[in-house]
Amino acid sequence: MSKFEDIQALTAREHAEFEREFKKLLSTRVPLANNVIRYFLDRKGKQLRPLMTFLAVRLLGREWNNATIQGAVALELLHNASLIHDDVVDQSDERRGAASINHVWDNRVAVLMGDFFLSKCLEASNRTGSLEVSRVLCEMVTRLCEGELEQMSNARSHRMTEEGYFSVISGKTASLFAACLKVGALTVGATPDEVDRMGEIGEKMGQVFQIRDDIFDYFPTNAQVGKPTGHDIAEGKVTLPLLYALKTASPEESKKMFALLDDSSQLTTEDVNLIVDFAKSLGGIEYAQARMKQIGYEARKVLNTFPDNEGRAALAALTEFFMEREK
Ligand code: FPP
Ligand code: MG
Numbered sequence: 001m002s003k004f005e006d007i008q009a010l011t012a013r014e015h016a017e018f019e020r021e022f023k024k025l026l027s028t029r030v031p032l033a034n035n036v037i038r039y040f041l042d043r044k045g046k047q048l049r050p051l052m053t054f055l056a057v058r059l060l061g062r063e064w065n066n067a068t069i070q071g072a073v074a075l076e077l078l079h080n081a082s083l084i085h086d087d088v089v090d091q092s093d094e095r096r097g098a099a100s101i102n103h104v105w106d107n108r109v110a111v112l113m114g115d116f117f118l119s120k121c122l123e124a125s126n127r128t129g130s131l132e133v134s135r136v137l138c139e140m141v142t143r144l145c146e147g148e149l150e151q152m153s154n155a156r157s158h159r160m161t162e163e164g165y166f167s168v169i170s171g172k173t174a175s176l177f178a179a180c181l182k183v184g185a186l187t188v189g190a191t192p193d194e195v196d197r198m199g200e201i202g203e204k205m206g207q208v209f210q211i212r213d214d215i216f217d218y219f220p221t222n223a224q225v226g227k228p229t230g231h232d233i234a235e236g237k238v239t240l241p242l243l244y245a246l247k248t249a250s251p252e253e254s255k256k257m258f259a260l261l262d263d264s265s266q267l268t269t270e271d272v273n274l275i276v277d278f279a280k281s282l283g284g285i286e287y288a289q290a291r292m293k294q295i296g297y298e299a300r301k302v303l304n305t306f307p308d309n310e311g312r313a314a315l316a317a318l319t320e321f322f323m324e325r326e327k
Contacts, residue, residue: 004046004321007314011054014064018050018072025073025120036101036113040080043096048318049075049180052205055318056184056198058311059303067128067187074124074137075180081117082144082176084110089148090235132186140179147171155236158261165243166207173213174206197302201315204299209322211292214239218276218285230272236264240291241284242275248282296323 008015026037050072057064084101086092088110093103102110125134151168154160181198190198217232218241232239238246238261246254257278260271267275279285296319303319306312 007318007321008051010058010310010314011051014054014069015050017069021069022073022076025124032109033113033116036105036109039104040101043098045096047076049079049176052177052180052202053184055311055315056181057188059306059309059315060185060188060190060194061307061309062188065187067130068184070124070127071133071183071187074121075183077117077121077124078137078141079176081114081121084114084117128187130186133183136179136182136186140175143171143175147175151237154238158236158238158258160238160243162243165240169207169210170203173210174203177206177209178202197305200302201299204295205319205322208292208296208299208319211240211288212322212325215241215285215288218280230276233272233275234267236261240288242279244287245279245282245284292323
């Protein structure tokens with residue numbers, strides 16, 4: 001199994017049910033909200049989170065049920081609520097290669113629509129009938145918020161360690177991937193040990209996903225990747241390639257870079273390009289790629305503690321896809 005479409009095809013039946021429930025839950029009597037929802041549904045993304053929830057069920061060799069679908073709906077809603085809010089926080093006018101909700105409408109609409117998605121997530125979570133699922137979701141949302149806040153305070157100082165970087169990406173991205181596998185497993189009666197191992201796999205897959213995402217930022221905008229080069233740097237975010245370069249460079253060189261970063265609200269395109277080139281010339285990309293592969297390998301090792309089946313092969317292929325994807 002290699003192509004992303006092949007992995008998706010494996011869960012086509014549950015995905016169709018998911019789509020029906022997702023749309024049903026998002027209905028509202030308010031025309032403005034309906035306009036935003038329609039705009040959002042036309043640009044809905046790859047829907048990796050429900051896919052992971054369904055693959056967790058496959059990995060256990062079980063059959064999905066209504067709680068699995070509701071859990072997947074809750075996770076996808078939460079993911080999208082967080083992106084809608086993130087674009088307000090980052091003052092970003094683009095999402096998935098199109099204008100963000102805050103840009104088409106405004107911050108007030110985006111904040112309230114993010115809240116609307118979040119409340120619908122809670123409704124879907126209730127529909128699973130599982131307090132355990134609710135607990136996993138609550139813990140994850142807390143970690144998401146903590147990750148974002150940690151990233152924000154790091155963006156102010158720029159003196160980040162690799163440990164700090166991993167703490168941020170674990171919070172803002174990996175916690176959600178971990179929750180996807182755990183929720184899928186919980187809806188089919190997995191044991192606590194199975195749920196824990198699922199969490200570990202999801203956590204590592206999420207880190208792989210985020211490191212790849214952070215590497216994208218160092219390359220020219222490609223029509224497939226919905227954001228411009230150096231976007232993170234312009235937002236004051238120090239990610240793994242730059243972090244490595246700052247650690248490896250001579251004291252004079254890093255001092256020069258810190259001087260630029262510390263005044264990141266004033267960065268020109270030339271400054272951003274200079275920082276991108278600095279990170280690349282010191283081997284930052286190769287280092288980030290090596291770390292990503294190492295974590296992918298660790299994910300695979302935990303995955304292999306489960307019996308060999310189509311779910312295991314699909315999750316292994318999905319990890320590979322995360323490392324190689326171009327968007
Ligand atoms: C994208 O990161 C954003 C996230 C991974 C999480 C955002 C989380 C919040 C705003 C807090 C929690 C939200 C709710 C609804 C409780 P990025 O900015 O690095 O990536 P991008 O390029 O996709 O914007
Ligand atoms: Mg953002």
